[in-house]
Amino acid sequence: MKVIKYAIILILIGLICGCNSTGDRFVLKSKFQSKDSITITFAGAVDDQWAKNKDNFIVYEEPDPDIRLIIKDVLLSPDKKSVEIFFAEPINKTVPHCLKLKDISSDGKSQGTHDITVKKFYFGNLINILVLTMLVQNIIFVKYLGLCIYLGISRKRAAAIGMGFTFTIVSFFSSIMIWFVYQKILIPFHINFIQIIVFVGLISLTVQFVDTILRKVNPVLFKEFGIYLVLVVSNCAMLAIPLLIAANNYDLFESIMVSLGGGLGFLLALFLMSCVQERLSLSPIPPSFKGMPAAFIMTGLFCLAFMGFSGMALF
C-alpha cells in the first residue's frame, strides 16, 4: 500500500508542477468565461479608455494566428480589475486562444504589451482523461480488452482486487517507461513499426522490476500480489494501454493519466464482476448457461449499463 501512496504523492507533485499560470506580472488570470467570452484579471485597475477600445485586443486561436476573432464588446468590471471580452461568435474552447493586449494603461501608466494564452485548465484536462479512460472508455466494458484475465480472476473478490491493483501499478510504471522509449527513441529514429516487440519487452521488464522490488521491500504485499504479476505479462489490456498512448500521441502526464485510468477502470470492472460472480455462484442458473456463458451474458449486461457514460466529458 505504501508504494501506491508514494506513487499518488509523486503524481500530485507532477501535476502541480505541470499546471501553468500565465507567467505574467500584470495580467493575473485569464479564462474562458461563457460560451462566447473570455475574462482577464489584472493586478491593478486599468483605464476605462483603454478597455473600451476594441483595437487594443487581438485574439486568435493558436493554430490560426492569421485569423482574428471578431470582438463584439468589451466589458470592464466595476472594480476595473478585470475585463470580459465578448466575441461575435461562440468560441471553440478546445483550442488554446492567444490574446495580445496592446499597451495596457493602468492609472495613466503604460504597462506595455502583453501576450497571454488562454486554455483549458491543464489539471482539469488530466482529470478528464483519467475519468474518461476509467469510466467512459473502460478497458473491459467499452474497449473489450483483457477479457481472459477478467473472466478468470473475477470469481473471488480478493483475487480480483489484487489483480486490479497489480495491473494498475504495472501499467503505471510501464507506461512511463514506454512513453520515454517511444517518444525519445522509436519516433526520432523512425522505427516505430517494431513497437509491439518493444512494448512487450518493456512490460516484461517492468513486471520483473516490480517483482524484484516488491519481494525485497514488502514481502507481505508480494505474497498477496506476486502471483498476479505473471498474469499481467500476457494480458492484452496491458499491451493495449501503451498502444493507445502511442496511437494518440499523449504527453507524459496524459500518458500517466491514461495508464492510471486504464488500471483503475480494470480494477473497477474486476471488482464489480467479482461481486456479481459471488452472487451468480449461488444462483440456480440453467445448466447449459452455468459458468462461462452466464459470465459472458453478465458482462454484456454490464456493457449495456456502461453505455450510460458514453459521450461524457467532465471539463
Place this chain on the structure above:
Amino acid sequence: MKTTVLNIAKLLTFQKGGINPPEKMRLTKNLPIEVMPTPPEVAIFLKQHVGTACLEHCIRADMCLHFVRQPTDNACKIVFKGLQNTLYSEDYFLNDNICFNSSEVHVQQEEKVSEGDLIGKGSKLGSNLHASISGLVKTISDTPHPFGKEPAIVLSIDPDAKPKSYPIVNENWMSLSREDLFAKIKEAGIVGLGGAGIPIDSKLSVKRDSKLDTLILNSESEPYLTSNYRIMLEHAFEIIEGAKILLTILDIKECIIGVENNKPDAIIALNQAIENDTQKNGSKNQFKIVVQPLQTKYPQDATDQITFTLTGRIKPTGKRISASGVNIQNVYTAKVIYDAVVCHKPFYEKVITVSGRGIARPANLLVKIGTRLRDIVDYLGGMTQDVAKIVIGGPMLGFAVSSLEIPITKTTPGVLFLTQDEIDIQPSYDPCIRCGFCLQACPMGLEPNNVSIYVEAGKSADTEQFGIMEDCFECGCCAYVCPSKRPLVQFIKLAKLKILEAQQKKKQRESKPKESKQREST
C-alpha cells in the same frame, strides 16, 4: 391501576428485531385453570426434556419435517425439498442416540404405584420421575414422541385410588438451609419450564459465580399460550414465595419479574402479592422483588433478549447466560418450586393451554404428566373437522405431531389445534427476493436469507460465516415474516447439521494423520 400500566410511554424491550404476531390469547385468556380428570392411562417418557447435550439429534429429528414426515416404527423419513431439487433426504433411525440424559427406571413391570411415587431416578442431566396417577405399571416400551418413538413408562389407572392432596406442611421454609432446599427441589423432579426443560438442579448448580446478582423470572411471549398468564393471575403468592426460595438457593437478593404489557392483570396481581409480602414480613424482608412491564414482542422470553431488556447486559457469543450475572427461570417454575418445598409435592402435573380453533372447547387445563392427547381431546369435546395441524408447544417453537397417542411431557406448555386458516399452509415456497424482512426481524442480527440461499445452492458448510452455530436459537421470527414463505428455520437447521458434519469430518481428518504419524513413529 390498569391504565397506569398501559400508559407507560416507553416500555422496555430488547435491542433489535422481534415480531408482533397476532396474540390470539382471547381464546383461553379468561378461562380459569381447570383440573382435568385423571385419564385411564399415562405414558411418562424417560427423557422429559429436549436438552442441549445432543444438538445434532434434535436438529436432525426436527429439521426436515417440512412437508411429509413418515414415522415408521423406529425410523422416520426425513425429506427436505428445495425449489429445484431435494436438498436433504435421509432415513433416520431414532434409536441411535436417544439414550442421552434420560432417567433410570426405578420400577418394574406390573408393579403397583401410587400418585407421586418415584418411578424414575434422574442421573446426570436427567430428572426424577414420579407417578402421576395411582395404578399399575403396564409396560415400559416405546411410545410415540414428536420425534418418532421413545421409551416410556406406561401406567394404567387404579380406578379405586383416591386423588392425593398435598397440604401445606412447611410454611416456614426460611429456616431450611440452602442445601436442604436444593435437595427438596431435586427430589421433586422439577425441570425448567421455559423451553428446553433442563433439570432445575443443573440450572441452579451452575458454578457459583461471584458475578451472579440477579434472578429473572420470565413468562411466555408466544401467541395462544396463556398457562403462564393464568398461573400469574391465580398463583401470584406462590410465585413470589418460589422466587424467594430461588433467591435463597442462589444466595442473591435481587429478582426481576418481566411481564409483557398485554397481561396487565398479571402485573397487578404480582404487584399485589409483593405488597402483601412486604406488609407481612416488614423489615424482615431482605429480598428485592420487582415486576417490570415489558413491551409485547416476540421473543421477549428468550434468554438473551430478556437479559438485555431487564439488565442491559449482552451475553458474549459462546458463553452461558450465567456469564452475564443472571439466572433465568420461568414464573411457573417458581410456582412449582413453592409446591415442592412448602407442600412436598413432586412435579407430576402441570397447567397447559389447549387452544386453537381446531378444538371444540379451548381451556387452561391442569393435567397429569403423561396424559395422552387423545384423552385431552376427548375431555374437551373433540376436534373440529377442519383441524389441520396439532402443535405441542407454542406456534413459534412447538412441534407438530401426527398422532394423538403422544403424551404430555414436563416441558409441554400447551397443545394447539390449528385450523387451515390459522396456519395458512402453502403448498410450496418461493425464491428469496432479498426483501430483507428477515434481517429486520432477527433478534440476533443474523442473516437467515443468506443462509437459505447458500443451503439451496448446496453450500451449506459455507454458512458457518453467518454465525448460526453460535447465535441462532431458532425463534422463527425470520420464517414468520418471510413473504416468500420460505422455511428459513429448517434451512438453518439443515445448515447446522451440515456444519456439524463438516466439523466432524475435519476432526477425523486431523486426527487421522496424527494416528498415522504415531504409527510411523512406533
Place this chain on the structure above:
Amino acid sequence: MMNAQSEKNSISNCLHVSSAPHIQSEVTISKIMWTVVVSLLPPLIISIFIFGFQTLIITLVSVVSCVVTEAVSQKMLNRPVTIKDGSAVITGLLLAYIIPPGVPWWLPIPGAFMAIYVTKILMGGLGYNIFNPALIGRAFLMATYPVALTSAWLAPIRNGSIFTYMNANVDAISSATPLYVLKHYGMAALIEKFGSMSVIYTDFFFGFRPGCIGETSAFLILLGGLVLLYKKYISWHIPVSVMGSTALLTWIFGGESFFTGNPLVAILSGGVMLGAFFMATDYVTSPNQKIAQLIFGIGIGALTVLIRLKGGYPEGICYAILLMNPVVPALDQWFKAKRFSEGATQ
C-alpha cells in the same frame, strides 16, 4: 365432532407436520407485487389523457410480452411458472413507463425478451437477477432503436381528445423533453418553452409535459410511493436519498455557477421520481441495510446528475440505477446487520 378413536386412521392423512414456526405473517410476494402494480396504475391512466390512447396499447404490449416471455421460458426450462406472482407484470409496466409515448407499438417486445429472459430467467429467476430487468430492457432498446427512444416524444394533449395521436405522424408533433431543453439550451429556454416558472412547477407536478409514458406525473407517482411506504413494503431511505442527492447536487452544479441550479425542476422534469420510488427500491437489486441503502441512493443521485450534466444523455436515472446495481452485493457484504452479541462486554 368425531370420536378420537375413529379419527386415528384418517388423522395422518389430513394433518400437516412441519417444523416451527407454525404461523406466518400475511404478507406474501404476490401481495407485495400486486400492491406495487396497483400503485403503478395511476400514472398509466393519466398518461392516456396526456399522450393519448396509444400509451395504453404500448403498456399492454409490454406487460403481455413480459408475462408471455416469463411463462414460455420457465416452461422451456422445466421450472414452475410463476407469472401469477406479478413480478413480470411490474417489469412490463415499468418497461413501458420508461419509453417515450410515440414509439411503435411493437417496440417493447424485444425489450421484454431482454428484460425477462436474459436479465432474470437466465441469471436464476426471480431473486437472482443482478440488474433491474426493466432498466436493462430500456438500455437495450436505447442501443437498438436509438432514434425512437430519443425522439419519439409527444407534446401533452390539453384538449381532452385521447385519440389525437393515433395513426398520426409522430415526427410532426414531437416535442423536446424538459431535460433535453435544459441540457442544450438552458433554463431560460425552458421557461420560454413552458411558460412561467409557476406554470412549470404545476404542469410538471401533475404531468403535463413531454416525457416517458409513466414518468410525467410526479403527483401520482408520489401517491403510489406513499402507498408503498405506508404499507411498509419499502423504506424511505432509498427514495429520499436518491431524490435528495439529485436535488442537492443539481443545486450545487446545475447552474451557470455554483449553487444556482434548480433542484425542484431537476426532480420534477425527469424520471427521478419513478426511479426513486419504483425502480431503485426493487428488493432484489437494492441493498438491505439502511446505511447501505442511503449510500446506494446517494450513488444513484450522483451518477444521475453526472450523466445529466456532463454525459451524453439528457436523463441519467436509468443508467445510474443500472450502474449502482452491481455494487449491491458488495454493499450488502460491507454493511451487515449488527450482531446481537457484538455489543457484549467481555
Place this chain on the structure above:
Amino acid sequence: MAIQQKTNKEIFLNGIFNENPIFRLALSMCPAVAITTNLLNGILMGVSVIFVQICANSTIALLKDYIHPRVRLPIYSLTLATYVTVIDLILSAYFPVAYGALGLFIKLIVVFTFITMRLDVFARKNTVFPTFLDAMGMGLGFLWGMMVIGGVRELLGSGTLLGYDILGFKPMLFFVLPASGFFIIGFMMAIFNYTERIYKEKQSKRRIPA
C-alpha cells in the same frame, strides 16, 4: 507420450470442436467481442491468427531442440511478435480499410493466450506435422468461431452478409455494438454445452444396454 496416441484427424478436429478456443476454452475473447461486427472482419482476423499460429507453431516445433527451457517464454513472445509484425505490416499495406477496423487487435495477437498455450503444450513436444495440424485445427476453430459471431452480428445488425444486402432492412442495431458480442458468445457457449450434454446422455444410454 500420451498425446501422440491421438490420430492426426483427432489432433486436427480437437481445435475445431473439443477445444474450440472461443467457445470451449474461452481464451482470446477480446477480438471475438470487439471487432466481429461483420463477417469480413471475422474472416480476416481468423486468417491472421491462422497465419501466426501455423508459422509460430511450426517454428517452435522445428527449433524445439535448440530452445533452452528456461528462456522458452521470451522466445515464444519473440517468435509471435515477429510474425505478428509481419502480418500487421502486410495487412496495413494491402488491406488498409480492414486494417482500420482490426488495427489494435492484430497487434494484440502477440498476447493471445491460446497461441502461447499451444506453443507450450503442443509444439514443444511434437514434431512438425502434428504441430502443423494442431495449429491448423486451432486456427480453423478460431476462424470458425469468428465467422459465426461475425455472420450473426452482421445479419442481425445491418441486415447484410459480406456487404451484400440480405434482409433489406436493419433489424437490430444493437448487434453492431460490441456489447452484443458477449451475448452471442454466451449463447453459443450455452449451445455447445447443451449439445455436449445431450451427446453424453445419448452415449451413456447406449452404454447401458451393452
Place this chain on the structure above:
Amino acid sequence: MKEMIKIVLGLCVTCITAACIMGVTFIFTSDPKKKNEHINFEKNMFNVLGYNENRSIPADLKLYSIFRYIIIQGDNQYLGYAVPVGEKDSSGYDLLQVDTNGNFVDHKHLDIKPEKVMEEGDRTSAIKAAVGGAATVTYADMFFVAKVENKRSAFLLPAETIGFKTTIGFMLALDPLYNVIGVEILEHEEDPGLGAEIEQEYFKNQFQGKSFEKVKSIVVIKQPIPDDYLKFLEKKKWRQGEYSEQEIKAMQQKYQDSDINAITGATISSVALTNGIKVAVKKFVYRVKVLDTIIMNKQIAVAF
C-alpha cells in the same frame, strides 16, 4: 557458465533472425502501403468532387497541393505556404511567407522534389532549411486545388471538428466561387445508428450546392427533411436517369438556401459537423483570398 553463454547466444540469434524477418517485411510492404494510402486518399477526393461510376474523371484533371506552415521567428509569427510553381506539372515548390495581417514577407524556393512533397518529414526539413536559422516550423494544414482544362475547378480541403464523442475528420470540396460541391466523412467514432448517420447520403449531401453566403450563416434545424428532397439526397438509390440535369439543378436551387435538417436523435453530431464545415470554409476562404492577392501582386508563377 556454459549454459549462460548458450542461452545468450540462442537469444541473440533469435533476435537477429526476428529483426531480419521484420526488416525484410517492412521494406517490402512500406511502398505498397504508401501507395495504397495515397490511392485511398485520392479516391476520397474524387468522390467528394462528384466523380464516380456515372461521372468519369476528366483526363486533364490535375491536383495541386498547398501546405500551410506556422513559422515563428523570434517574437513574430508568420504563415508559410508551400505552393507548387512552374507551368508544367508543378516542377518545384516555393515558400511564401506571409505575416499575420496578410502582408507578403518573403518568397523562397524550396529544395524538394515534387514526388517527395507528400512526405511530411522531408517537406518540413526543406522548409526549415529555406527559412533557416532559429525559426520553429510547424505544419498546420493543407489543401488541394483541382484544375480542369487549366482552370481552377475546385478546392479540396481536409478538416476536422470535435463531434459528440471524438474528432470527426471530413473533406470539403468548394468550387472557385467557394460554393460547396460536396462533403465526405473520412473518420469518426460516433454512435452507430445515431451520430454515425452523418455518413449517410441524406445528411451529408444536404451541404451540396450551398452557396458560400449561406454556409457562413448556416444553422441546424430540428425538422424532418421534405420527402422529395430526401429522395433526391439518397443518391445511391438513384436509378439511371431518374433525374435529368435540369431536375437536379432545379432541386438544388430549390433547397439552396435551406438550413441543415438535423439527424433524428443526433442533433449534437449534426450541429458539430455543420459548425465544423462552417468554420473550415470561413477560414479557408479568408486565407485563399489573401494568398491569391499576394500571388497577383507579386506575380508569382504558381502552378494552380
